[in-house]
Amino acid sequence: MTVRDALNTALDEEMSADPKVFLMGEEVGEYQGAYKITKGLLDKYGPERVLDTPITEAGFTGIGVGAAYHGLKPVIEFMTFNFSMQAIDHIINSAAKSNYMSAGQMSVPIVFRGPNGAASGVGAQHSHCYAVWYASCPGLKVLAPYSSEDARGLLKAAIRDPDPVVFLENELLYGETFPVSAEVLDSSFCLPIGKAKIEKEGKDVTITAFSKMVGYALKAAEILAKDGISAEVINLRSIRPLDRNTINASVRKTNRLVTVEEGFPQHGVGAEICASVVEESFGYLDAPVERIAGADVPMPYAANLERLAVPQVEDISRNHLISGISEMYMWDPCYYWGGTAH
């Protein structure tokens, strides 16, 4: 099943099960979805439940949050999360904080979903990863599926969840096919929020990743296996809450950690994981934690520069710490592009 179909069937089943669920966003209806994720849903559920909006994220996000205040269950689509910045006040101040500020009166059962992070050749304003922007805010849940199983299970969980959920998809994963079991295809299938998945067990090093980077980490693990290094690959699935228990248990087993993400390095997901492991499992670490992230520059357009700006499989496999090589291949593009000031 492709990730696209996984998301489409999840939306379809949840809308069928609960009449309070509705979709809103640009091109979700007549156009069948900018990336065809909502294909067929307008025909099936009608314009009262699948709403095409004008190009005004601040407007329709506010409307969605207001509807959620009143008990409806909106699924708001951002054509990419870059455009969510137009609406971020509503996501943070109107949605995330309301339950706390109202001492539990105002639950906001809303889902914000759409593609996040780097695509291909779309430049700096269309390639930003928002995982840490949203994951730093208490009151939000932030999910990042990788496989079709993740897409189905996590989207269903997000729609059923009484709190605001930011659901970070990946444009380049939409067309990828993954095997799915009969259990995953069942309409009651749901994955728990806050639980990571160990995609591949290992004993020499823990590699954490989310979204597209899980695929890269698995490929890197295959390369490492040829060198006799057994890597354990953890698919985070949930950025907030972060599954600190699974990560720490893994590091206590392997004693080494490499974190992988596509977004910018400073204050990234890897930084938080590193802090968590240092706080909880310091004595178990045999080497410093290694962070692999995107380059610390706005995403360049030229193909060769873009390739250099995001982690590649070789960057992950090259950064293994097992053989005790003291000279690390540190990825600091500031040296290549003459510093951060322009």
Add this chain to the structure above:
Amino acid sequence: MATMRRMEIAADSLYKAKLIRGFCHLYDGQEAVAVGMEAAITKKDSIITAYRDHCTFLGRGGTLLEIFSELMGRQGGCSSGKGGSMHFYKKKSGFYGGHGIVGAQVPLGCGLAFAHKYNKDDAVAFALYGDDGMGTAEWRAAKSPSYYKRGDYVPGLKVDGMDAFAVKQACKFAKEHALKSGPIDSSLSLRLPDPGQSEHFRE
């Protein structure tokens, strides 16, 4: 205008050949707007637009070499290959981009105008927007497509955007009006064939 048209058609072929990556928003059909506007203003006036910026950039003094180099991600491009189709700039000629986020250039354009007013430099800012936001159909993109009425708050002009001389006169009038009285909205209507193909989803 002929150069602009041939440039955009060439860019279209390069995009279909995948030599131009990502987004490529073409201006063929709208050349009269860029040309008419340039004829009415100076390089001290500012222009800011959205992502459909190739011809506006050419009008502001850009060269074909810098344009095609940029589109193809080469170092010789006007943004050294780092910006791409949507991010052309020429600050010394008063061209402020080249913006990817729909609508962003409007408040930015107001800021440019504010700076002109603040500096008392007798120049104006033109903020260009419209074209229904990528491929989104007009009836879905905005509440009211009568943009020139601007909610009856800012005075407006409705202009035939296909006529370069009409555009020139309108921009000349708009500049004089802006310097004397304040902002003015001009809606330049275009007659363009249906593009038919989406630019952000290809099977």
